[in-house]
Amino acid sequence: MSSDFSPPTDNNSGVAAAVIVSSLVVVGKIAVIYLLCARKARKPIVKELQAREVDAPTMERFFQEIAKEKPVRFTAQQLCSFTANYSTTLGSGGFGVVYKGQFLNGVKIAVKVLNRSPDRQAGEQFMAEVGTIGRTYHMNLVRLYGFCHDQFMSALVYEYLENGSLDKYLFSEAREIEWEKLHHIAVGTAKGIAYLHEECVQRIIHYDIKPGNVLLDANFFPKVADFGLAKLCNRDNTHLTVSGYRGTPGYSAPEFLLKNHPITHKCDVYSFGMLLFEIVGRRRNAKIGSNESMDWFPKHVWEEYEKGDLAAMTVACGIEEKDREKAERMSMVALWCVQDSPDSRPLMSAVVKMLEGGVEVMPPPKPFHYLYSVGINVLQQANETGTSSSYATSKETNSIWYKETTPIMAKYEIQVASS
Ligand SMILES: Nc1ncnc2c1ncn2[C@@H]1O[C@H](COP(=O)(O)OP(=O)(O)O)[C@@H](O)[C@H]1O
Ligand SMILES: [Mg+2]
Numbered sequence: 001m002s003s004d005f006s007p008p009t010d011n012n013s014g015v016a017a018a019v020i021v022s023s024l025v026v027v028g029k030i031a032v033i034y035l036l037c038a039r040k041a042r043k044p045i046v047k048e049l050q051a052r053e054v055d056a057p058t059m060e061r062f063f064q065e066i067a068k069e070k071p072v073r074f075t076a077q078q079l080c081s082f083t084a085n086y087s088t089t090l091g092s093g094g095f096g097v098v099y100k101g102q103f104l105n106g107v108k109i110a111v112k113v114l115n116r117s118p119d120r121q122a123g124e125q126f127m128a129e130v131g132t133i134g135r136t137y138h139m140n141l142v143r144l145y146g147f148c149h150d151q152f153m154s155a156l157v158y159e160y161l162e163n164g165s166l167d168k169y170l171f172s173e174a175r176e177i178e179w180e181k182l183h184h185i186a187v188g189t190a191k192g193i194a195y196l197h198e199e200c201v202q203r204i205i206h207y208d209i210k211p212g213n214v215l216l217d218a219n220f221f222p223k224v225a226d227f228g229l230a231k232l233c234n235r236d237n238t239h240l241t242v243s244g245y246r247g248t249p250g251y252s253a254p255e256f257l258l259k260n261h262p263i264t265h266k267c268d269v270y271s272f273g274m275l276l277f278e279i280v281g282r283r284r285n286a287k288i289g290s291n292e293s294m295d296w297f298p299k300h301v302w303e304e305y306e307k308g309d310l311a312a313m314t315v316a317c318g319i320e321e322k323d324r325e326k327a328e329r330m331s332m333v334a335l336w337c338v339q340d341s342p343d344s345r346p347l348m349s350a351v352v353k354m355l356e357g358g359v360e361v362m363p364p365p366k367p368f369h370y371l372y373s374v375g376i377n378v379l380q381q382a383n384e385t386g387t388s389s390s391y392a393t394s395k396e397t398n399s400i401w402y403k404e405t406t407p408i409m410a411k412y413e414i415q416v417a418s419s
Contacts, residue, residue: 071134072146072157079148079155083111091164093212095125095228100160108160109145113153125228126154132204132230140192142215142225161223163216170211170278177220179323182279185222186330187355189214192224193272194348197265202232205264207246209271211278233265247271250286254340254370266342272351273337277301280331281317298338299368301331306366329357335364336401346401359402 054062080086083101090098096114103109114122126149133144143159163169166185169177177185189209196204206213207229215225229246246256246263253270255261277285281297289295304313314327333354339345344365346354354361 069137071130071144074146074148074155074157076148076150076153076155079111079153079157082109082157086111086113093226095122101157102160110158110160112156112158114155116152116154122154126156128230129156129227132232133227135202136196136200136204138192138195138199139221140188140223141195142223158225161215161225162218163220165212165225166214166216166222167211169216170282171284175282175318179319179327181220183323183326183330183355185214185216185220186276186279187352188222189224189275190272190348190352190355192222193268194352196224196230197268197348203265204230204232206230206268206271208248208251209268209275210248210251211275214275250274250284253342255342257370262342264342266345269337269345269348269351270342272348273334273345274298276330276334276337280314280319280327280334298334299371302335302367305331305335305364326357329361330355332361332364335367336361338367339365340367340369344400350401354402359404361402362400 074082079101082103083099086099088100090100090110092098096112098110098112101109101111114126116122126147129144130147133141134147137143142161144156145159146157148155148157170182193206193209196206204227206224206227208226209224213224213226215223217223246252247267251271251274253263253267255263255267274285277298280301283297285297287295287297301310301313304310310328310331311324313331314324317327319327333346333351336344336346336354337351353359
């Protein structure tokens with residue numbers, strides 16, 4: 001009987017045990033599912049964190065790369081070793097000799113060793129280059145990797161440009177560079193100067209734009225170089241006070257010849273115009289003719305333009321049919337760039353636009369008045385009265401230099417106007 005009769009307590013405890021066990025199983029299952037879910041959910045977070053973590057050597061390399069962006073200070077011994085004791089000369093100019101060299105990693109360099117003169121010029125030139133080109137970063141400007149300055153020497157270390165300076169190609173009989181490439185060189189050079197004038201935090205005026213200071217890489221891609229005369233100026237300043245003459249005769253703007261005349265960034269535009277004439281003519285602008293008279297190409301371009309004969313002039317310059325339209329356009333842009341009044345000269349960004357051909361170049365007015373002495377009187381009068389007349393910087397508008405309409409539209413407008 002006793003076996004039939006299980007004490008209620010015993011029976012109850014069995015049920016309770018079963019309930020506890022099954023509950024534990026359920027709770028266990030829930031816990032396992034929860035843990036699985038939690039792991040699943042956590043996994044991507046861990047992964048993400050891992051993805052964001054950059055290992056120390058990579059960070060170190062990154063910092064080194066960043067540091068390289070700024071000019072590095074080298075010792076005289078380092079430069080001596082980079083240039084194999086200054087064994088290869090690349091060129092020389094008024095301020096020193098440029099040598100070929102290479103860093104230990106094989107990157108080729110050009111080292112410009114500045115003449116140490118007792119006057120302040122060498123020091124000024126050194127500071128001008130480091131202070132201007134050292135702050136810039138543009139594909140049409142030569143890179144300054146670093147410098148060296150101690151009690152014995154001042155030197156500048158640049159990226160090496162295989163093909164040297166533009167003058168070598170422009171004035172040689174060989175005509176190694178085809179005209180199309182010369183056009184690209186003109187546009188690239190204009191972009192480099194436009195960056196200096198219009199895009200740097202502090203405007204940079206180069207003061208010595210000429211073919212000898214445009215360097216070409218292995219693909220004849222142009223880079224503006226030689227910032228020895230360059231100056232920084234605040235964009236708000238309408239002009240700089242420059243003591244004395246700056247630049248190279250034949251390329252420097254007329255305002256340098258006129259006492260107390262405001263010098264602005266437009267002096268680079270004038271020099272660039274002279275460079276454009278030399279590209280069109282593939283010759284130096286000034287030549288002494290057989291009878292000792294001066295044969296000055298820019299004046300010739302103006303006279304041909306005035307007669308409506310620019311096309312004939314491009315033929316005489318040996319420019320092929322396919323390049324003539326671009327050459328005529330380049331001549332008109334050059335005539336704009338060399339206007340007597342700096343205000344009348346275009347901004348370099350406008351020069352880029354006009355050379356690239358997306359806009360219609362407006363007819364340029366007659367330049368070179370100062371050479372015919374008519375303009376010189378006017379400017380002298382302006383000086384005497386203390387005003388700078390048309391030289392004062394006015395609000396610049398593009399409308400005088402070019403029209404945004406396409407050439408087809410321009411033609412249409414002319415037809416409408418004349419009908
Ligand atoms: N980075 C360079 N790569 C190759 N050649 C160079 C480089 N820099 C200068 N040169 C050569 O040296 C010449 C003089 O250099 P530049 O910087 O114009 O000095 P300077 O102030 O003496 O005129 C150039 O015309 C060019 O032939
Ligand atoms: Mg030079």
